Amino acid sequence: MKNILTIMSKEFARFFGDRRMIMMTIMPAILIYAIYSFMGPAMHSAFAPDADHTPRIYAVNAPESIGQSIEQYIQTRVIGINESGIEEAKEKINSKQADLLMIFPIGFDDAALAYDVHTADSPAPNITIYYNSTEPNSQNAFRVALHLLDAYESSLANKFDINRNIENNGDMASTEDFMANIVASMLPMMLLIFLYSGCMGLALESITGEKERGTLATLLVSPLKRRELAIGKILSLAVLSFLAGAVTAAATILSLPNLMGSGGEAGDLFDANITEIYNITDYALLAFVILSVLLLLVAMISIVSAFSKTVKEAGQAAAPLMILVMVAGISGMFGTGQPDTVYFMLPLYGSVQSMGGIFSREYSSLNVIIACLFNLLYAGLGGFVLTKMFNSEKVMFSR
Amino acid sequence: MQKRMKVILKAEGLCKTFKLSQKQQKLQNTKQKTITAVDNLSFEAYESEIYGLLGPNGAGKTTALRMLATLIKPDKGDAFIDGLSIKTEPEKVRAKIGFLTSELKLEDFFTPNYLYDFFAKIHHIDQNIAEARKRELFSKFGIDEFAEVKVANLSTGMKQKTSLVISIVHDPNIIIFDEPTNGLDVLTARVVTDFLTELKAQGKTIIVSTHIFSLVEKLCDRAGIIIDGKMIVCDTIENLTADKPLEDIFFDIYAKTAEEKEGGLR
Ligand SMILES: Nc1ncnc2c1ncn2[C@@H]1O[C@H](COP(=O)(O)OP(=O)(O)OP(=O)(O)O)[C@@H](O)[C@H]1O
Ligand SMILES: [Mg+2]
Numbered sequence: 001m002k003n004i005l006t007i008m009s010k011e012f013a014r015f016f017g018d019r020r021m022i023m024m025t026i027m028p029a030i031l032i033y034a035i036y037s038f039m040g041p042a043m044h045s046a047f048a049p050d051a052d053h054t055p056r057i058y059a060v061n062a063p064e065s066i067g068q069s070i071e072q073y074i075q076t077r078v079i080g081i082n083e084s085g086i087e088e089a090k091e092k093i094n095s096k097q098a099d100l101l102m103i104f105p106i107g108f109d110d111a112a113l114a115y116d117v118h119t120a121d122s123p124a125p126n127i128t129i130y131y132n133s134t135e136p137n138s139q140n141a142f143r144v145a146l147h148l149l150d151a152y153e154s155s156l157a158n159k160f161d162i163n164r165n166i167e168n169n170g171d172m173a174s175t176e177d178f179m180a181n182i183v184a185s186m187l188p189m190m191l192l193i194f195l196y197s198g199c200m201g202l203a204l205e206s207i208t209g210e211k212e213r214g215t216l217a218t219l220l221v222s223p224l225k226r227r228e229l230a231i232g233k234i235l236s237l238a239v240l241s242f243l244a245g246a247v248t249a250a251a252t253i254l255s256l257p258n259l260m261g262s263g264g265e266a267g268d269l270f271d272a273n274i275t276e277i278y279n280i281t282d283y284a285l286l287a288f289v290i291l292s293v294l295l296l297l298v299a300m301i302s303i304v305s306a307f308s309k310t311v312k313e314a315g316q317a318a319a320p321l322m323i324l325v326m327v328a329g330i331s332g333m334f335g336t337g338q339p340d341t342v343y344f345m346l347p348l349y350g351s352v353q354s355m356g357g358i359f360s361r362e363y364s365s366l367n368v369i370i371a372c373l374f375n376l377l378y379a380g381l382g383g384f385v386l387t388k389m390f391n392s393e394k395v396m397f398s399r
Numbered sequence: 400m401q402k403r404m405k406v407i408l409k410a411e412g413l414c415k416t417f418k419l420s421q422k423q424q425k426l427q428n429t430k431q432k433t434i435t436a437v438d439n440l441s442f443e444a445y446e447s448e449i450y451g452l453l454g455p456n457g458a459g460k461t462t463a464l465r466m467l468a469t470l471i472k473p474d475k476g477d478a479f480i481d482g483l484s485i486k487t488e489p490e491k492v493r494a495k496i497g498f499l500t501s502e503l504k505l506e507d508f509f510t511p512n513y514l515y516d517f518f519a520k521i522h523h524i525d526q527n528i529a530e531a532r533k534r535e536l537f538s539k540f541g542i543d544e545f546a547e548v549k550v551a552n553l554s555t556g557m558k559q560k561t562s563l564v565i566s567i568v569h570d571p572n573i574i575i576f577d578e579p580t581n582g583l584d585v586l587t588a589r590v591v592t593d594f595l596t597e598l599k600a601q602g603k604t605i606i607v608s609t610h611i612f613s614l615v616e617k618l619c620d621r622a623g624i625i626i627d628g629k630m631i632v633c634d635t636i637e638n639l640t641a642d643k644p645l646e647d648i649f650f651d652i653y654a655k656t657a658e659e660k661e662g663g664l665r
Contacts, residue, residue, distance in 0.1 A: 002520075002523070003520075003521060006517065006520045006521055010517055013509075013513070014506070014508055014509075017508070018508060210506070213504055213506075213507070214502055214503060214504035215504045215505065215506045217470065217502055217503050217504070218503040218504060218505065218565075219521075220470060221468055221469070221470055221493055221498045221503060222493060222518065222521045222522065223490055223491075223493045223494035223521070223522065224521050225490060393470070393471040393472065397470070397471065
């Protein structure tokens, strides 16, 4: 036990004493924050229609009523032209000098009113609209026009309404549930990947690196038990990867509002009080899942690291593991409801399902606890394998 | 008198073969799939003597010592250190011995001071005792000035001396040094050999491997000559060097074994 602590304190001294290593570990966090923070606003300015813009809308034969409602809706005057001006208007939309061209048949109002699906022997009156999808303002004007025309059409032949004057159009989901759903589908994979990437760099350095440089051999001739060495390495890696993962997760969460556009839906999402959504049991179980799956990940990565002869080789050998982590993570984004209890015994998959369940507040505590216990079991097995590997001269001293 | 000395290390028919990878086969220009590094090696070392393992490059000295230090396991045979089997009680053996070989490296990132304390803790040495010993050993080898310099920035010789000091942090009774003076200048080599003599005077048993004959003549009480993994002769230095210097003896033996090999081939 004392030896395990000695090993751990050396690992911590190694990590915290080395600015380069700390930088390497928090670099992903800094990058994520920087990229999201710059990319978000840039994306929004590129794709959002700009608010001050006065759209230029041309119309041929526009009925008075429609012209007026468009003018009301987007505060601009519809410019009426005749058919000879159509080509010129299209040209302008193409070159982004104008936003929209609507062509109505002559006498559209009356024709539309008189039209009856059941008795008509000719197709319904048709409106042609030209716009430019690469220009956000034009795209926006097109959307508004569609919306208004739709409303106009249904007002012509109103038989019944759905959800008139009902809040949220009848969606009874609370904001909390809505938020929980989004979080539930994304977060398990992200957490898994944060933990994995945090651990990967550290384990490479601490196990393959030490093996490659011959410093592990120095420990192997000491009376230190191989088991103590394995446990010491796994525990210290777990603590450090947890910190690394937490930093990356924090950077992502902090930069998400920037990515989604502040004040937008995502902004509201993160304003919602998280503490009201989840209770103490949720948190306790979540912590248990995260810590146990972290131990499992560390054990898996440690084994790959111990097998590899060089840090470079270990980097390559870990790629399939990364894919496994991704697949398990993605599995959490699909699927509906919670799978059978046996599936919670699967490594990684069970944890992803548990986390998703907790986040969406639809889980059985029994399943989650089973997933955690199996994580610990697998991590223990991993520790056992690592001990065997430290004991094996083939693994430790192969050339 | 010598007959009554206590055997503290006993190797019995140690064998070790390594598999050769295809790359190694090509490099060594051979079709053999394996190489026998140590071949039925037996010898004894008595308490408080310096025993020398002498042999040319590739003779199997390092391999033999790695087996004694429990870093690798023999394919056949066993060795007993203070009565403990290297095969079945490796952990206890490790606590009894100090092992130095170029393969064991110190972490570049740490200072001699930190590493000394770390290994003292791993060996469960009382802090006060460890501290006193550190002061003594660091000043003897001139490490004290460099105690806070990272290993990465130490000279080769200073690294070697630090490794040596750390290998005996637990004041072991049996010390196994593989080519301890390799890469050291004459002055530093002298400090090391004097230190070994001092340790012997304290009653410790020392096994050294080397290919330097003069070192064996000066330092060792008894020596064994290994060629191709086999022990060819093993005797006291007086007996070995009764007629000729050790170097000549070695050449005689070497010529003879080469002849036998050729004879065997024919
Ligand atoms: N891990 C290994 N794999 C393959 N061959 C090995 C291995 N270790 C040692 N050998 C071979 O075993 C033989 C003995 O090597 P060893 O290092 O024991 O010799 P040595 O007497 O210490 O030589 P030197 O004086 O050069 O240090 C050599 O031929 C070496 O190539
Ligand atoms: Mg050698």
